Amino acid sequence: MTERAFQDYYDEQVAHCYGCGRLNEHGLHIRSFWEGDEAVTRFRPRPYHTAIPGYVYGGLIASLIDCHSTGAAAAAAYRAEGREMDTEPPLRYVTASLKVDYLKPTPLDAELVVRARFTEIKGRKVVVASSLYAGDVECARGEAVCVQLPDHWLEGTASP
Amino acid sequence: MTERAFQDYYDEQVAHCYGCGRLNEHGLHIRSFWEGDEAVTRFRPRPYHTAIPGYVYGGLIASLIDCHSTGAAAAAAYRAEGREMDTEPPLRYVTASLKVDYLKPTPLDAELVVRARFTEIKGRKVVVASSLYAGDVECARGEAVCVQLPDHWLEGTASP
Numbered sequence: 524m525t526e527r528a529f530q531d532y533y534d535e536q537v538a539h540c541y542g543c544g545r546l547n548e549h550g551l552h553i554r555s556f557w558e559g560d561e562a563v564t565r566f567r568p569r570p571y572h573t574a575i576p577g578y579v580y581g582g583l584i585a586s587l588i589d590c591h592s593t594g595a596a597a598a599a600a601y602r603a604e605g606r607e608m609d610t611e612p613p614l615r616y617v618t619a620s621l622k623v624d625y626l627k628p629t630p631l632d633a634e635l636v637v638r639a640r641f642t643e644i645k646g647r648k649v650v651v652a653s654s655l656y657a658g659d660v661e662c663a664r665g666e667a668v669c670v671q672l673p674d675h676w677l678e679g680t681a682s683p
Numbered sequence: 684m685t686e687r688a689f690q691d692y693y694d695e696q697v698a699h700c701y702g703c704g705r706l707n708e709h710g711l712h713i714r715s716f717w718e719g720d721e722a723v724t725r726f727r728p729r730p731y732h733t734a735i736p737g738y739v740y741g742g743l744i745a746s747l748i749d750c751h752s753t754g755a756a757a758a759a760a761y762r763a764e765g766r767e768m769d770t771e772p773p774l775r776y777v778t779a780s781l782k783v784d785y786l787k788p789t790p791l792d793a794e795l796v797v798r799a800r801f802t803e804i805k806g807r808k809v810v811v812a813s814s815l816y817a818g819d820v821e822c823a824r825g826e827a828v829c830v831q832l833p834d835h836w837l838e839g840t841a842s843p
Contacts, residue, residue: 536736540740571707574699574700580746586745620785625781
């Protein structure tokens with residue numbers, strides 16, 4: 524496991540995300556790392572992240588898969604270019620499309636692990652396929668189509 | 684607009700969801716209503732629900748569409764049976780599959796409105812198609828496949 528998470532490389536203006544921004548004091552602080560060819564995040568839900576008591580609500584699972592996928596997409600794009608995440612120009616991704624299949628109820632008292640692989644890395648697009656586990660049980664499966672953030676978003680002059 | 688939200692009819696054991704549970708003090712308190720043939724929820728993001736500064740993070744959008752869809756599925760199922768939501772037996776839904784297309788950046792300073800319609804209501808399944816708007820702009824589109832919660836989840840003896 525790398526010591527520095529993918530999200531630790533984000534410039535300040537893209538480090539405020541509720542899901543994965545290190546500068547969002549209210550946020551989830553999702554952090555993603557390489558484990559071989561997989562991008563992996565580990566997250567322990569808070570007691571209030573409940574659906575039915577004892578189980579995790581679907582929005583948190585979608586959030587984990589979403590933010591982990593955009594971080595993983597960036598890491599994969601750097602790796603495809605053969606360079607480190609602290610080199611220029613920066614590559615940052617947003618989600619164009621997210622699909623989550625909820626396979627089983629996800630227990631609230633477990634550490635959740637999302638393991639992501641890459642279906643496609645081409646041009647400005649990275650497709651990330653992931654599975655969310657509680658222990659050995661695959662509880663959800665995700666697919667995120669991530670696209671590279673336009674350069675002007677990274678220049679502190681963000682507009683849609 | 685109905686005065687009582689769909690979620691106000693949920694029994695106590697299914698009213699703790701972070702997204703839509705009235706009894707979750709940390710949660711989003713998503714509330715859904717009929718407007719003609721559409722199920723509608725309105726939500727004002729908190730300042731910390733940010734992605735890039737000024738815009739809403741994708742996980743919140745997924746959460747809104749997810750919880751609104753399960754509430755809407757229940758309401759549509761009651762309506763299909765020609766009975767009110769406070770009649771027995773209770774019908775509650777969970778999400779089996781969620782897809783969100785992020786069409787445009789969603790502004791953080793707007794009231795968000797999710798409008799849902801029903802593609803399929805059959806057996807224990809309801810398919811909910813929705814659009815999320817900020818003002819007149821459609822910023823995201825969702826499809827949720829919702830399935831009826833097994834009866835034993837509603838009896839206070841929940842297990843997967």
